[in-house]
Amino acid sequence: MKLTTEGLKTALLKTADQIEKQKDELTDLDREIGDGDHGINMSRGFTAVKKELEDKDSFADLGELSKLVGMTLIKTVGGASGPLFGTVFVKFAGKWNGKSFVEGDELYDGFKEATDGVAARGKSKAGQKTMLDVWEPFTNALKGDEPLETVIEKALADTKELKAEKxxxxxxxxxxxxxxxxxxxxxxxLLRQIAEVLNG
Structure with missing residues (x-):
């Protein structure tokens, strides 16, 4: 599995389109157990990311791309989600600076750094019904043989049954x-689009 700068860019553009499609669903879910703005906030953030990506022809490496995405999300998303999703990409940037592609341990290390960053920023751990309950199994799966798509599906199903603690x-x-x-x-x-790129 290899993640290239162009591959990540493709995954992000597809993510922006998909979040737009599921914006109302995300907001409805957030109305049930949150403050009802998650879909609107994430749509605003990824619309801004899409504009940034389309305005720039090419990126030097994964670090430059990830940093731009992280900063854009932190600036535009608002709420708790902006800093958390922004942290993912800021951590990617730190690990993947100067690299036009990553695979194997370098790929895993970037995701591990991002997942740990989200845990630290949100003062949370897996099992508390947060985004970590999807990020952690996905990250671990980068070292295993189970199809990433299956891991994501299972993580989502498991998360649904948890009691929220955050x-x-x-x-x-x-x-x-x-x-x-x-x-x-x-x-x-987001992770589905990245998995698709990783699976070629």
Whole structure:
């Protein structure tokens, strides 16, 4: 599995389109266990990312691309999601600076750094019904043989059954079980596009 600068750019443009399509679904989920703005916020952020990517012909490497995406998301998304999704790409940038592609350990290390960064920023860990419950299994799967698509599906299903322990969703306690976390769903949209690129 190899991630190139062009591949990541493609995945991000497709993510922007898909989030736009699922914007209302993400917002409806957030109304159930959050403050009802996740879809709107993520749509705004990825629309801005898409514009930045389309305005620039090429990127020197994965680091430059990731940094631009991270900063754009932090500036435009708002709420808790902006800093969390932004952190993913800022951490990618740190690990992949100067590299036009990554595979093997370098690919894994970038995702591990991003996942750890989200955990630190959100003061959370896997099992608390957050986006981490999708990022962590995906990252671990980069070292295994299970198809990434299967891992994402299973992670989403598992996350749905968890009790929320973080953020506004935690106020709902046991009532949050059986409802999908919007951050986890949004992460799955992005990771599916990345998986598609990785699988060639």
């Amino acid at each position: 953020g506004r969703a935690s106020y709902f306690g046991d009532a949050s079980k059986g409802l999908q976390d919007p951050g986890a769903l949004c992460s799955s949209i």
